[in-house]
Amino acid sequence: MYHYEEEQLQQPPWWWWIKSAGGPGSGKGTQCDKLAKDFGLQHLSLGDLLRDEVKQGSKIGRESSKLMAEGKLVPTSVSLELLKKAMCTSSSRDCQGYLIDGFPRAIDQARAFHKEVGFPLLNPTT
Numbered sequence: 001m002y003h004y005e006e007e008q009l010q011q012p013p014w015w016w017w018i019k020s021a022g023g024p025g026s027g028k029g030t031q032c033d034k035l036a037k038d039f040g041l042q043h044l045s046l047g048d049l050l051r052d053e054v055k056q057g058s059k060i061g062r063e064s065s066k067l068m069a070e071g072k073l074v075p076t077s078v079s080l081e082l083l084k085k086a087m088c089t090s091s092s093r094d095c096q097g098y099l100i101d102g103f104p105r106a107i108d109q110a111r112a113f114h115k116e117v118g119f120p121l122l123n124p125t126t
Helices: 028-039 046-056 059-069 076-087 107-116
Strands: 017-020 042-045 098-101
Touching: 028 042, 028 098, 042 046, 042 076, 046 059, 046 076, 046 098, 059 076, 076 107
Parallel strands: 017 098, 042 098
Antiparallel strands: none
16 A cells, blocks of 8 residues: 655645546546636546556556456545545645545445545635
8 A cells, every 4th residue: 555644635735625426427527627627626536546556557456456357346445545646646736626536435435535534624724
């Protein structure tokens, strides 16, 4: 798994994230791309992040590939690690917030996200 310094998770733009919801082919990605462009947001697709890991042949990619081939969901802990990694990259650090596509899929995943990443703050200056 990846290592993050605690301060990385506390600095802006961690204060704002939006969850995109809808079935496959419903236009989530298209709408996220438009919102990202118009408002300076970073669009993070969990599916894209997982496919990138599989393509790279990483340990997470190999394990995730097996699960997906069996029709199973990737564990929440793996999903959170991939999202945190993407949110900590230098290309993402200059954005105003995040649009997350494909996560959470259940209440327990939302709770885990809030516990590990935190709740969005309403005023980033406080």
